[in-house]
Amino acid sequence: MKRDSVATSRHALTGLIFFISTGFSTAQALASEPIPQPALQNHQQIIQTSREFLDANIDASRYARVEIKMGHLDPRLRLTQCPNPLTASLAAGSRFAGKTTVHINCSGNTPWTVFLSAHISLYANIIKTAQPLSRGHILQKSDLMVNEEDLGRLKYGFFTDPQNLIGKQLTRRLKQNSIIRANYIKSPTLVKRGELVSIIAENSGYSVRMTGTAMMDGARGDRIRVKNLSSKRIIEGIVKKSGVVSIN
Known part of the structure; x- marks a missing residue:
């Protein structure tokens, strides 16, 4: 009886050791398997989105040439790949000229935001x-x-x-x-003070030419005072060309 009992105990102990050993090996194998890492956002796509945003908001037809130099992202920056299309906007205080900053945003379960510098030469x-x-x-x-x-x-x-x-x-x-x-x-001076000028009075259908003296200098389109030599009256007129003043 004692021999049977001892044999049984030995079998049980051997089975327990095998179970523990097997379980430990399985756990160790599971622990050694690499944990899946989330896909990372491509930096070039961020830069491209920023560039497309700037191109779309600058009317190149207004300029002889437009030159845009994009900045770089820190290669150590690790961003989760965005499940949705990236959106871009101009950062507060920035403008579409000179040194500027573009705000890139990712919306989703793990949203993120990044700022990218650029220099725009117009x-x-x-x-x-x-x-x-x-x-x-x-x-x-x-x-x-x-x-x-x-x-x-x-x-x-x-x-x-x-x-x-x-x-x-x-x-x-x-x-x-x-x-x-x-x-x-x-505008060049067409009438000088003290010079004799032709005063043209224009009305519907007729015009009268008189001689006067300019009381002040005037360029084309300037309103100046002239003295009518016949009536001695001082009137205002508009300089039309050299030596000619028109009144209505």
Whole structure:
């Protein structure tokens, strides 16, 4: 009886050891299996979304050239792949020129937001001087040239159409390759104070020409006072061209 009992105990102990050993091996095998990692968002797709957003919001037809340089994302940045299309917007305080920042957003179960820098250069054809010009010079077509400039580096008041400058008078001396600004020019004086002028009174169907004296200087379109030499009256008229003042 004792031998049977001892044998039975040995079998039971062997089975228990086998069970524990097998269970431990299974748990160890499960623990050694790699945990599935979520797919990561492609950085290039984020940059591409930002670029497409900027392209869509800049009217390239208004400029001679548009140049956009996108920033880079830190390669250590690990973002879960977005299940929905990425959305882009301009970050607060940014604009579609110069240094700017685009806000990229992912909506979903694990939403995230990232900011990407960019630099936008908007180029335009700006009118500049083709040669040195003196103060008082009346601008002609040969005095002007067109040069492509980055608008982000310019102050306002420049010209892009030479027709807006031809016939204007410089108020200051300019070097060659100078940008002509609005406060550098004026309409030339066509009537000078004390000069004799023709006064034209126009009405429906007829006009009367008289001689007078200009009481002040005037450029085309200026309203000035003139003295009618016949009546000695002082009246107001508009300078039409050199030596001619029109009254209604």
